[in-house]
Amino acid sequence: MPHAATSDLKIDKPLSSALVINGEGQSRVLLVCEHASNHIPERYAGLGMTDAAKISHAAWDPGAQAVAERLSALLDAPLVVSTVSRLVYDCNRPPTSSGAIRAVSEQIIVPGNEALTTLDQIERVETVYEPFTRTVADTIKSFKTPPILVTIHSFTRTYNDRVREVDVGMIHDAHAKLAATMVDLSGARLGLNYALNMPYSKADEVAHTLEMHGTKNGLINVMIEVCNDLIETPEQQDEISQMLAELLSVSLAKLSEDISTKGSPC
Numbered sequence: 318m319p320h321a322a323t324s325d326l327k328i329d330k331p332l333s334s335a336l337v338i339n340g341e342g343q344s345r346v347l348l349v350c351e352h353a354s355n356h357i358p359e360r361y362a363g364l365g366m367t368d369a370a371k372i373s374h375a376a377w378d379p380g381a382q383a384v385a386e387r388l389s390a391l392l393d394a395p396l397v398v399s400t401v402s403r404l405v406y407d408c409n410r411p412p413t414s415s416g417a418i419r420a421v422s423e424q425i426i427v428p429g430n431e432a433l434t435t436l437d438q439i440e441r442v443e444t445v446y447e448p449f450t451r452t453v454a455d456t457i458k459s460f461k462t463p464p465i466l467v468t469i470h471s472f473t474r475t476y477n478d479r480v481r482e483v484d485v486g487m488i489h490d491a492h493a494k495l496a497a498t499m500v501d502l503s504g505a506r507l508g509l510n511y512a513l514n515m516p517y518s519k520a521d522e523v524a525h526t527l528e529m530h531g532t533k534n535g536l537i538n539v540m541i542e543v544c545n546d547l548i549e550t551p552e553q554q555d556e557i558s559q560m561l562a563e564l565l566s567v568s569l570a571k572l573s574e575d576i577s578t579k580g581s582p583c
Contacts, residue, residue, distance in 0.1 A: 334401045334408070334445040335452035338386060340459070344394035346565070347464040349453055349526055351409040352471075353382035353398035364404055364429030375422035376402045378471040380548030385469040387558035392565070394467075397453050399445075404430070406445035409468075409525050412438075416522060417446070423477065453530050465495070465569065466531040466538035471545040472516050481516050484509035484547060488540040490519055490527040494575075495539045498568045506560050509547070516542065537572070 355377035357363055363371065370376065382398055389396040399408045404427050410417040418441060420430045457464060474481055485503070487496035496513055503511035517523045523540065531538030541561060548554045 333448035334399055334406075335449040336398050336400050337452060337456060338396040338398065339389045339393070340395050340456065342389065342393045342395045344392045345460070345462065345464055346392050346394040346569075347453075347456060347460065347466050348385050348389055348392075348394050348396040349466065349468045349530075350378070350382050350385040350396065350398045350470075351407070351449075351468065351526055352378035352403045353385065354400050355402045356400060357402050357405055361405060361429055364427050366404075366425070366427060366429070370425045370427075371402075373423075373425060374471075374473040374545065375425045376404050378469075379545045380543070380554060381469050381471045381545075383551070383554045384471075384543060384548055384558050384561070387554060388467075388469065388562055388565075391558060391562040395456055395459075397449075397456055399449055401445050406441045408446055408449045409523060411525055411529070412442045412446060414522060414525070417442075450529070453526070457530060457534060457536070463534070463536055466527065466536045467565065468526050468538075468540045470540060470542045471548060472542050474544055474546050476516070481544065482510060483512040483515040484544050485511045486513070486515040486517070486542040487511070488514055488517055488519070488523060488527075488542060490524040490532045490538060492532070492537070495537050495568060495572060498571055499539065499541075499564055502568050502571065503564060506564065507556065 355372055357371065385396055385398065388394065404419065404422060407417050407419070418430050418433065418438060420427055472481070472486075487499045489496035493513070500511050500513045505511070527538045527540055530536070543557060548557050
């Protein structure tokens with residue numbers, strides 16, 4: 318398994334709201350990080366938020382892109398990241414979702430999203446969501462064989478005043494096999510608490526990318542959620558990424574074994 322440094326990865330030309338990293342990677346895994354950035358383009362005037370709100374978990378998934386980039390290097394896997402804050406548009410939500418452009422996120426008010434016209438909303442769909450989804454779709458098409466879709470997220474330890482005990486969650490769409498296998502084989506690696514469909518599940522409308530690009534294309538898929546207090550430093554990011562690369566590899570090997578003996582992995 319290649320171990321190139323993250324800084325050595327080839328970064329392809331940005332396509333509006335999406336960036337492809339290590340696009341020539343030879344892994345059968347495609348990594349996606351929908352909430353990689355807290356960047357708010359100038360035309361949105363910071364969405365009227367405070368500086369603290371702009372760097373809060375409401376605006377992005379802290380540490381997620383760093384982990385995704387390290388996984389991309391460890392696995393030699395292509396990676397698609399969003400380059401725009403999810404408060405401008407959440408690329409893990411379809412345009413029909415009320416959560417795609419939030420006026421309130423957790424306990425944070427987003428003034429720039431409070432009085433959007435239909436044209437304002439269409440502009441964000443066309444300039445943020447559609448280029449991102451096209452890039453994911455085009456990257457899937459670039460694989461010689463159908464890839465395994467893996468999305469990378471982070472979550473906050475305390476949400477609405479409730480402390481979350483889970484450290485790493487595996488979330489699935491219609492088919493649970495890869496997510497369940499990863500939890501089963503986790504073995505409390507690094508002394509962490511692993512769980513299936515925690516702290517979110519499909520019922521929380523977090524499976525849009527998995528469904529649209531994974532399930533509908535017949536791809537094995539999983540969303541990995543890591544508590545962001547575990548990936549705050551480069552050292553933590555290295556440790557978690559190495560663990561996830563190993564866990565994903567043994568889980569896919571187990572699935573391949575099951576397919577060869579039992580048939581469908583779903």
